[in-house]
Amino acid sequence: MNQRAWIVALSLTLAALSLRCAGPRETARIVEAPPLVTEAETTATTGMRAAAPTALPGLDTVRAGRFDTGRLWTFEEPPLDYWEATYGFRPDSAWLARARLGALRLVFESGRCSGAFVSPNGLVVTNHHCTWESLDLIDRPGEALLEEGFYADSLQGERRLPGLYAEQLLEARDVTELIVRGLEEIRDDVERERLRNRRLERLKQQLEAEARDRDTTLHVEIVPLYYGARYTAYTWRRYHDVRLVMTPELRVGYFGGDFDNFTYPRYALDVSFLRVYGPDGRPLESPWYFPWSTEGVRRGQLVFAVGNPGATQRHLTVSQLEFERDYTLPQRLRLLRRRAEVLERYIRQQPDSADIYGLRSVYFALKNTIKATEGQLRGLRDPYLLARKQAAERALRDSMMASDSLRNYFGNVFMQLEALQRSKAAAAPQTAAFQFFGTSTLLSSHILLRALFGYAHDLMRQRGAFPSRLEELRQEALRIRDWPDSVEVGYITARLEELRDYLGPQHPSVQRLLGDRSPAEVARDLVARTALKDSVAFARLLREGYLNSGDASVPVIEVLGPLYFTLGQQLDQFEARERFLNARLAALRFAVYGHSVPPDGTGTLRIADGRIEGYPYNGTQAPPFTTFFGMYDRFYSFRGRSGWNLPARWLTPPEAFERATPLNLAASTDISGGSSGSALIDQDLHLVGVVFDSNIEGLAGEYVYMPDRGMRAVAVDSRGVLEALRDLYGADRLVLELTTGKLIPDEATAEAALVGEVE
Structure with a gap:
């Protein structure tokens, strides 16, 4: 994905x-x-263009590409x-x-x-x-x-x-x-x-x-x-x-x-x-x-990905990327891996219950994010990537210095951003201790998240917040779903360990939370005694006054809540400053390049051009298309291994099923998170594929887009979809709608239409 x-x-x-x-x-x-x-x-200064990229000492073969900021x-x-x-x-x-x-x-x-x-x-x-x-x-x-x-x-x-x-x-x-x-x-x-x-x-x-x-x-x-x-x-x-x-x-x-x-x-x-x-x-x-393409595409053909790519960070400076590399991504990976371990253990031990709570899809999302984050970190640890970013940054600086007006207005923005990264580094342990606390139901204990909502709700009510705002907050809180006790214990344990490790075991708040007990002991005791693990009980406490309820979670959130909001104020200052400086840098870049450089992804609609093409990898070549033959090869090569199993219908396909049909394809179109499901279309506006992934090489595209380094979008081929629908799923009414545009009310009508065509 x-x-x-x-x-x-x-x-x-x-x-x-x-x-x-x-x-x-x-x-x-x-x-x-x-x-x-x-x-x-x-x-x-519209109309100015950057000076030729300057080579870096020791890396004089590295140049910034024309579309390093993407397409x-x-x-x-x-x-x-x-x-x-x-x-x-x-x-x-x-x-x-x-x-x-x-x-x-x-x-x-x-x-x-x-x-x-x-x-x-x-x-x-x-x-x-x-x-x-x-x-x-x-x-x-x-x-x-x-x-x-x-x-x-x-x-x-x-x-x-x-x-x-x-x-x-x-x-x-x-x-x-x-x-x-x-x-x-x-x-x-x-x-x-x-x-x-x-x-x-x-x-x-x-x-x-x-x-x-x-x-x-x-x-x-x-x-x-x-x-x-x-x-x-x-x-x-x-x-x-x-x-x-x-x-x-x-x-x-x-x-x-x-x-x-x-x-x-x-x-x-x-x-x-x-x-x-x-x-x-x-x-x-x-x-x-x-219209759905029945003919598909060929190698080298022009295609466009039309979708809603999520946020990219291709306009950040080298100093900002170094902070990502040294602090943000390693800390994020630790948190993600700990939560995934908790879910994996529960799914393995209680698969039926995991499905009832929807934990399997949560686990898949976390594993997906872990692999993406690992790829991003690997990219930022690649000297070539940072050298290429530095070459682009130097080209922008050279253009700035060549103009008196730009130099006078923007000249200190790079140094200010570097200084801000040093300030952020000093606060990195506190930031890591509360990473995603209160903002993600995937990564936070639902008990602690409910406690935080209850804490905020009561304080806002005491301070005379508008009833509409309180009601909105209450509705958000009530959307939090119940989770199994053992998952809650695992998540709370992980959070308390992070607080201890990042803030230090002697930190006063850590001492108040743990005393002489381990994080696991505190977590088990909290889950055993709190009413917040039940949605009905939580709704009652929220209505009656959570902080005066005597619930076992209240002493915990009275320690965590003030710490979290105080840290939030500090982070707000950092974020406001960084947004201001990023805006200065963006204004400089826009003054130099104008619209010839596209903006970063924003979750809004974009169109990205590219071609159907493979790329060198692993000492050989990745083909532009794969087929069902490859799927069956993976199945038989890993027979019995989870991940490569196939449903029964796929093991005995009808004779009409053509295994040589293209199933997936690779294209040099630019994508990002949120591009999942994007239409891959040709010049005639026919859909030839459905984007669903990037390759490993493309994960570093969060920071720089380098199709020359093998970054590719991966899509399901329109021909493979039709082949599977027709011969494996017998989805005749769907196939007819895709190929003729006609709305077919039911499968019997579709079968009758197909018989009529044959006759």
């Missing part, structure tokens, strides 16, 4: 309520950073001249509109994926792994849809997916000047950010009200691009009625398991089909869709 997926893999890290944020949850989403200068100032182009600024010069293809506005309106963003409780309309009847394709969470929610007694798959043989059998909605991008409007005007005059970082946030919220409310007056399904999101050098207001149409049509078994959707994850050659049918229904309860009629 796709990389760098804090939006997908670390789910509620982004979706859960941040207890340090005073604003409502559904506010203008801040994806990157605050602005510094006005639009006029950032474009004062995640916005639809507002498509690089038409570059596409025409490179591929001989210059799409018109109608082509771009169809590409934009055919794509979707899928939003669910724990994150986001991409998808696309593939018929005029609201049929949507996305990835199998994007539906894992939803399958846990729609299982009926005796079913195990994640393991067994699902196919609705009639429209009536299509099941609505609770909590999931689809968004279609309708409009994009530049609102930079309305946000940044006068902000550069404010010297205090925190005050500047407060003003920016107030402007964002007011503007978002205004634009949202205007949009809702036109259509109640519209939703507005204001997103900073180039770390705030530009702000764009995106208007999305939201579809709430999304139903499951088909998803394969886990063993083929996630074929190869964690072993093959983020690798290529790959052999996975990582695809699911959904359907959007209109307000009248009928399948949505959509003129914008990507």
Whole structure:
């Protein structure tokens, strides 16, 4: 599944309520950073281009590439001249509109994926792994849809997916000047950010009200691009009625398991089909869709990935990347591995119970994130990558120094960022002790998370918070699900060990929490005595007053809560300062390069160009396509090994099943977390693949995009999907809809239509 997926893999890290944020949850989403200068100032030197990259001493063969910051182009600024010069293809506005309106963003409780309309009847394709969470929610007694798959043989059998909605991008409007005007005059970082946030919220409310007056399904999101050098207001149409049509078994959707994850050659049918229904309860009629390609693509062919890539960090300085390498990623890996160990042990010992609690999909998400983070850390430890980033940074500095105005305005930004990293390093142990505490239901004990909500709720009530804000906080708290006692013990033990190890065993708060007991002893005692492990009891305590309840968790959170919020204030200062400096750096880069350099990923719609191509690896060549033959080779080579098993239907396929059909493919299109489910389309707007992953080489693409170093997007080939649907699943009505565009009500009608064609 796709990389760098804090939006997908670390789910509620982004979706859960941040207890340090005073604003409502559904506010203008801040994806990157605050602005510094006005639009006029950032474009004062438009037309300048960077000097030739300068080689580094000892690494004089390393040069920055033209697209090291990626090819995640916005639809507002498509690089038409570059596409025409490179591929001989210059799409018109109608082509771009169809590409934009055919794509979707899928939003669910724990994150986001991409998808696309593939018929005029609201049929949507996305990835199998994007539906894992939803399958846990729609299982009926005796079913195990994640393991067994699902196919609705009639429209009536299509099941609505609770909590999931689809968004279609309708409009994009530049609102930079309305946000940044006068902000550069404010010297205090925190005050500047407060003003920016107030402007964002007011503007978002205004634009949202205007949009809702036109259509109640519209939703507005204001997103900073180039770390705030530009702000764009995106208007999305939201579809709430999304139903499951088909998803394969886990063993083929996630074929190869964690072993093959983020690798290529790959052999996975990582695809699911959904359907959007209109307000009248009928399948949505959509003129914008990507017809399914039955012919597929060939080696070297131009393709475009259209999806919603998550945040990338390709515009960070070398000093910032060194901090990531030395502190952020190692600390994150330790935390992830400890939580995954707890879940793995529980799933192994109590598999049936794990499925009831939905822990298997949580475990897969953590394993996915661990492997992605390992790849990112490996990339930052590669001297070549940092040398290439430093070459780009030096080129930007050279351009700055060549201009008096740029040198005078931006000259100290690099040194200031370096100094900030030293300050962050001094606070790194405290940060690590509370990493993801209170912001992720994947990585936090649900008992401690409920305690933190209860603590915040009572304090806000005592301080006279608005009833609407208290109710919003209460609703967020009540969404936290119960977890098994042994998982809670494992998670709480891990958190207490992190507090002890990072803060030190003699720290006063650690002493208050542990005394002469071990973290495991404290965790077992807490889980045994607290009422917070039960959702009903928690709701009662929240209503009646948690801090005065006498619950066993209260003394614990009275130690952790003040520490967490005090640290939060310090981190807020660091983050505000870094966002301000990143905005300065982005304004400099934008002044030098303009739109020839795309912005980092922001979870909003992008279009990325590339070609179908393999790459050198492991002393040989990775082919541009893999086939079902390769899947069966993996099965027989690892027969009996978990991860490479196949369902029964795959072991005795019909004679018509053609194993030489392409199953997966590799393309040089740029992707990031959130790109999962992106449509891979050709010049005729036909869907030729569904992006589901990156290769190992591509994990470092979080920081620099290097297709010349073998970075590739991995997709399910449209031909392989049809072959499996037709010959292994007998999904005739789905095949007919994909190949003809006709809505088939049930399987019997589809079979009759096929017989008529044969006759």
